[in-house]
Amino acid sequence: MxxxxxxxxxxxxxxxxxxxxxxxxxxxxxxxxxxxxxxxxxxxxxxxxxxxxxxxxxxxxxxxxxxxxxxxxxxxxxxxxxxxxxxxxxxxxxxxxxxxxxxxxxxxxxxxxxxxxxxxxxxxxxxxLEAAERDDGPIWKQLKVDPQIGEGLELLLTRWVPxxxxxxxxxxxxxxxxxxxxxxxxxxxxxxxxxxxxxxxxxxxxxxxxxxxxxxxxxxxxxxxxxxxxxxxxxxxxxxxxxxxxxxxxxxxxxxDHINGPVAEVKVRDHAAFHALFDSAYLGGCKYYPRIRLSPELQAKERSLDVSGEFLFDTAVSQHLDNIKMFIRSLLDGRRPDNILELPRHAASVAGIAAPLAWRYLTSKRSYKPRNANVRLSVSSEQWPxxxxxxxxxxxxxxxxxxxxxxxxxLDGREIKTLGLFARRVRDAFAANGLAEIVIDPALEREDPLFLDTLNDCVxxxxxxxxxxxxxxxxxxxxxxxxxxxxxxxxxxxxxxxxxxxxxxxxxxxxxxxxxxxxxxxxxx
The missing domain is CATH 3.50.50.60 (FAD/NAD(P)-binding domain)
Structure with missing residues (x-):
């Protein structure tokens, strides 16, 4: 009560x-x-x-x-x-x-x-989430995707509560x-x-x-x-x-807190393979979201922190889509939406991608990201104790x-070495398999401690x-x-x-x- x-x-x-x-x-x-x-x-x-x-x-x-x-x-x-x-x-x-x-x-x-x-x-x-598959392996198998992306890196899937x-x-x-x-x-x-x-x-x-x-x-x-x-x-x-x-x-x-923020620009080369790996999947009523991490073995070898990354997709309609999601979530949570007057404008802007978004979901159970999206690699890393x-x-x-x-x-300052290691590993792996060109921020490339000031906490x-x-x-x-x-x-x-x-x-x-x-x-x- x-x-x-x-x-x-x-x-x-x-x-x-x-x-x-x-x-x-x-x-x-x-x-x-x-x-x-x-x-x-x-x-x-x-x-x-x-x-x-x-x-x-x-x-x-x-x-x-x-x-x-x-x-x-x-x-x-x-x-x-x-x-x-x-x-x-x-x-x-x-x-x-x-x-x-x-x-x-x-x-x-x-x-x-x-x-x-x-x-x-x-x-x-x-x-x-009792229906969610706990092991990533069967999910990748069902999606018909090989999650091996490079030495020292691992692909993982997070789950999202309904x-x-x-x-x-x-x-x-x-x-x-x-x-x-x-x-x-x-x-x-x-x-x-x-x-x-x-x-x-x-x-x-x-x-x-x-x-x-x-x-x-x-x-x-x-x-x-x-x-x-x-x-x-x-x-x-x-x-x-x-x-x-x-x-x-x-x-x-x-x-x-976790150190969070973008560390590199991404120029996708193989769109089909890239999106097969990194678009969210919706199976059995559950959402699975791909993230990439440094393997525990490489962390031990390099004496690094635990770090993961995700890919952010920015398009002309991203903000409008986010506002629509916020509107729906507010209604579901019993709150009055803050953006109710702007909803028609946001809906009109998103209408252009509604068809490919629906097709991608219906045919593949995957989220849709436009090919012209600006893609960035963002990190979430623990900090040095x-x-x-x-x-x-x-x-x-x-x-x-x-x-x-x-x-x-x-921060201790040594976090910069983990972030640099991670970004370089992703860059080299994606170049080797033709997925994408990863352009690391120059300050991170030279492991300038001041780069840490551009990153924020992760709440x-x-x-x-x-x-x-x-x-x-x-x-x-x-x-x-x-x-x-x-x-x-x-x-x-x-x-x-x-x-x-x-x-x-x-x-x-x-x-x-x-x-x-x-x-x-x-x-x-």
Whole structure:
């Protein structure tokens, strides 16, 4: 059921078995999984059921490091969180990214990929992707395409969820399951601890007009995103006492995002082969999107970061098509489209490619890209682990009295070598097989560190409350419990010690499902 804390009859005290803070991808997935297993769950979401500017204003922060455009973009204080606006692309982090990579000079994951892998199927099913083929091989076979593109490179396929907004996807559970209470407009302001400071006893929340709520529970899970989770844990205790995690050197440090942006122009030579490899495929009701990566073997040999690339196709109608997609997504998500008055103009501009687009889909189950498109190679790379990259509290306060965030995003500089290696490998492979001529940006070609300034973050905030073997290497343990506490947990990409290149949301959800499984085991109670 949904409770609006702004309603006059809203409760002021709630008792539950498990309390989850954050109604985004990870929090909602955990809450639904736990409730379906019979647990009594309360989920606290700071925003409402639709996006509100006053709630969004709580995310305003400052930037103290390199350009970080998305401190407020990509963070949505609304039921459904970022899933109300994301594209819906999912990709497991993978064995290589979670395995030992000593050349990165940083403590890696304290758990093996094999410990997460059993939960991948649960996550796919929970997200409505139970029909999706997990292995890329059968997909390429069905498409009659050989995915071998060159030594040191691998072609992979991502999957896309059918319903992007998880608040809509889980609507029946959220509205009708009696053991799942979802409280909206409940902005959590602090965690109460027992006298010994080893157990969380309650969390406090309030609305923008000051209506207060106290939730007591046996277990607490912070799943409100990397920036907001760090912000909450960095705050001083309401009673002025010490909190066990405040002395942890990793709290807020090691902040990471994916480095994203175009690195080369692409002049396609063999259009048929190129589009067979890189156009999206639609099979069995699922979308599969091709991306290219450096092979793990080459990464180990060259001591590089984990990096992938995709091809961007820009045409005269690209913007119009994107606006039509945004319009449709807004309607599906129950939002009023921002671009409704411009829709006729966008539709008229796209009409010219409607026939070939439909023909390509009907005959090949592939997306259509015009031959005259301007094609660019864009990268998404993890960054070198950097303890100096951090988030911290500023002196400014928001409307509910919480200190705002200051983001000091920093790169190491060695990322340029990975990007250069990747771009050259793609260039050489595509030249050898006649696919395309790859014209690398001259600054990247000479590995000028200033080229990194042209790239942006990917709205994949991670690693502010990292997982470690002990408190010297992380803020939470292998079971996602905050060091020094017995029952305060963190779920999501905030706990990633190393990022890999994959979009982090799916692995964040998988980590949450693993935690949910642990919280429901008799041995835990």
């Amino acid at each position: 949904i409770i609006d804390l702004q309603a006059p009859d809203a409760p002021r005290d709630i008792r539950a078995e498990i309390c989850i803070v954050g109604g985004g991808a990870v929090g909602l997935s955990m809450a639904v999984q736990l409730a379906r297993a019979g647990s009594d769950v309360v989920l606290l979401e700071g925003g409402g059921r639709s996006l509100e500017q006053a709630s969004q204003a709580l995310h305003v922060g400052t930037n103290a490091g390199r350009r970080f455009d998305n401190i407020e973009v990509g963070r949505y204080r609304v039921l459904g969180g970022t899933t109300t606006f994301w594209g819906g692309q999912v990709l497991p982090l993978g064995e290589h990214a979670m395995g030992p990579r000593p050349w990165l000079e940083s403590a890696g994951w304290p758990i093996a990929y094999s410990e997460l892998e059993p939960y991948n199927d649960e996550a796919f099913a929970l997200l409505g 319903t992007r907004n998880l608040a809509r996807h889980f609507r029946d559970d959220i509205e009708h399951r009696p053991n799942l209470r979802v409280v909206v407009h409940a902005n959590v302001t602090g965690v109460e601890m027992c006298a010994k400071r080893t157990r969380a006893t309650a969390v406090n929340a309030k609305t923008l007009v000051g209506t207060a709520l106290k939730v007591t529970a046996s277990d607490f899970v912070l799943a409100c995103g990397s920036l907001e989770t760090a912000r909450l844990l960095l705050h001083p205790a309401a009673d002025g006492g010490n909190l066990p995690w405040h002395g942890n050197i990793w709290l807020g440090r090691g902040f990471a 950097n303890p100096q990259s951090a988030v911290r509290l500023s002196r400014a306060k928001d409307a509910i009295g919480m200190q705002r965030l200051e983001v000091d995003w920093r 994949h905030q991670m690693s502010t409350v990292r997982m470690g073997e002990n408190a010297a290497t992380g803020v939470v343990d292998r079971n996602l419990c905050v060091f020094g506490t017995d029952n305060l947990h963190v779920a999501g990409q905030a706990v990633f010690p190393l990022a890999g290149f994959a979009n982090p949301t799916f692995t964040g959800i998988v980590l949450g499902l693993r935690l949910a499984d642990r919280l429901t085991k008799p041995s835990h109670s």
